Amino acid sequence: MEMSLIALAAITLVYILFLFKFLIKKNHGSRNLPDGSLGLPLIGETISYLRANKKDQAIQWIDERVAKYGPVFKTSLLGTPVVFIVGLAGNKFLLGSGEDVFATERPKRIADLQGENNIFELSGSRYRLIKRAMLSFLKPESLQNYVKRMDDLVTDSLSKEIKGTDTEIKTVSFMKKLTFNVACDILFGIHDEATKEAFLDDFHILFDALGSFPIKFPGSAYSKGFEARARINDRFLPILTKKREGLSSGNSSPTDDVVSCLLALKDENEEPISEQVVVDNFTLLIIASHDTTATLLSLMVWKLAQDKKIHAEVLKEQMDILREKEAAKEGEGKLTWADIQKMKYTWQVAQELMRMIPPIFGTFRKAVKDLNFGGYDIPKGWQVYSVSYATHMEKDIFSNPTEFDPSRFDKSSKPIPPYAYIPFGAGLHSCIGNEFARIEALTTIHKLVTKFEWSQVYPDEKFTRKAMPYPTMGLPIKIQPRISP
Template identity: 25%
Template sequence: MEIMSVIEACFSALIIAGLTHWIYRWRNPKCNGVLPPGSLGLPLIGEALELMIPSYSLNLLPFLKKRIQRYGKIFKTCVAGRTIIVSADPKFCHFIFQQDGKLFDAWSLDTFSKLFDQKTANMSSIHRYIRTSVLRRFGMDALKQNLLSAMEEECRAALRSWSQQESLDIKYASGTMALEFSAKQLFSYDPQAEQSSEKLGDVYFLFTEGLMSIPLKLPGTAHYKCLQNHKKALSKIREIVKERIASPERSEEASDFLDHMICGMKTDKFLTEEFMTQLLFGLLFVTFDSVSTALSLAVKLLEEHPLVLQELIDEHEEVLKRRQTSDSLLTWNEYKSMTFTLHVINEVLRLANISPGLFRKVKQDVEVNGYTIPAGWGVMIATSALHMDPETYKDPTTFNPSRWKDCKSEDMLKNFMPFGWGMKQCVGAEYSRVLLATFLHVLVTRYQWKLVKGGEVCRAPMLKFRKGLHINFLQKHM
């Protein structure tokens, strides 16, 4: 018995020593220099739970605000097992963008490799293909030639339908509108022809609602529902891709984005069924989430700031007065003349902070401000912190589109990056701005609206509205 007790004691001591060593190694990772200050939190999960703590204002996430105050504008953390350096330092953030592809890689390229099983493919050529293809379909030339008019017709139809209801959740409705319009351009989607009672917009809405939830794969949890709706969305899109591949004569006409991809399957071997499915899913997700969040917040803020709303109405009424026919569709020159509208959009995007930040992966050790960031670590460019920095934006939590009127401050422009920065800016940036401006044009010239219920802002960490944002739209007498 004494021998067994000794063995048990030794075994317990070994376990405790092993755990102690493991925790020590976790909290003190290898680094060929000095790591930035901060905490890696608990083993494996890091500080993920603190990141999920909700905030009920448009202010900076408590997770970021607290750490910037404690550690400064560059600090280390860990989320779900991934060690990350967070930067709210403007100079370092711009350095990261300037060194894209040299010292840093976008994590999205890693994601492409995992999703599409491209182990040996040239991922830079795939990224270049995607960028070129998206710009061809959604870029400046396409917007000028046909998308702007089509957008306005879509917005008119949507608002006409919404005004016939007592109220609706604007985030869901606007996301569905944006998704269905983009899906028409991508693969000629017709929501009326969809046989399932659960439409594509419904599935995306439920998917985005649980996207940043605690990752517990248990039935009934938000994360589990998110995963299930992710599968549903992929299944719907995959079925469309399969049907189109099986009808090559249709794709030869190359009338939409999917047709162009299918036509390229003979020359570009990475254009597989799975690649096209995942790419279409991703493009629709970006549209649904970014446009619905920004548009919903714009409706809420304009309703709360009548003076701003009146200035916006005045600008759009001037556009109508200059026309020979007031009911004609927007022209590109009219869109470019909407200066205050673009100021409103900038301010909404600054406050919305649709994503807390942009992510990169370190390719080799990087020295910054006396610290070393080890190769293999992640870096988060905290765009939300840049947008809410009082040193750059006076009274940053205040909705003030007029701050952009005399925007001679280079700092304001340099630190405003809702769609990324420079050559790495999201290829859909202008598309999103045009869609937002077009919607606002139709909204303020043809409708009045009021908040019915909901509307309380919540960041967890993505921007949402507790109990939705239910709006009643009433058509003006023209």
């Protein structure tokens, strides 16, 4: 009986594989599709790609296919056919084209977790409406008002976490908590500690689901992600209701926080946007504003522990700023917008880290019509993916690309071509929170290097990539207050 079932399963699998290949050939047989393999039906090459990601070997996974098929190749991931385009021309094509060529839609299994109404999935007038609202909080003119508050939040987080000498903390967990707290406080006006902790636990589950195998079955990371997303929605709706009541009564203003701003929006028909649009963009902004910055900050702590020369240069720049402030006796020692602008070398270190270990591995777009690139046909509805790391490590763009050299981001250095350096994307849909991330990262590093010293518990700790790159053990460090000279 068991042998019969196994034989039946094998025959069924072979039949599905044959049918899958037949349909692909029937639908696209006359087209010049890129070389490559679509893998197994439904699964595609998802398993091998996720396995490579977990081992931080996604670059090798791509390089193997580039060597075999060329810089434009096809595969299938997350149940969707995907064309990878590797190189500067591909970046320009993908990121520089208009909405009549590409939609920002990502594979459905990703969009389902984050919500189909978030800004990454929108286009046209609805995209511009939501983007304009968010930019009112994230543009430099607005961010200048947040620096001192950010200083307070970072200082408070550090004082709660670091007690006396030789405190051991897990950097990744700490940075995730810190950046989540900053986002909740400044962007969303959420201050209750119990609410934030509950949100944070579920966002961690949701984020893990984004890097998991996208099949729903009881107990899977992907299914847990949907359960976490449902709890986030349920927990957020009372907050949304309270903010709407505040707007109606005049006790709050659309300028108070991003949620209030979105609730006050009217579309082209003078209708308010739906609650689900607000919820989906809250979810997306939390993920974008705290996970990417937490990754960058973890990488900076790691680099400063590893490289004494880089650490010394960063420390000198930050101590000079601190001494200037103490001499001027300004603002009770709190950072200002002017101080942030002086942190040029520290930000160059951050830029170089994002070049060599980009937090966002690449960018998905969806073809809205039949396209042609590099002599190959790309059918309407297929996903197209550009790889950040490819141009970041291109020797014709960055000399000695494997060398860590922050000076390459100095204004006097060789200009970097458009679409070559893309940690925050590029073009119409580039990241709108990059300046917020810069201020948060520089504020945190300033407080860390001027007040504390640290060393890695495991100097040879490896990296993994669960959507974003992280040290496998969470980067535990021993940290203690800096002894004044």
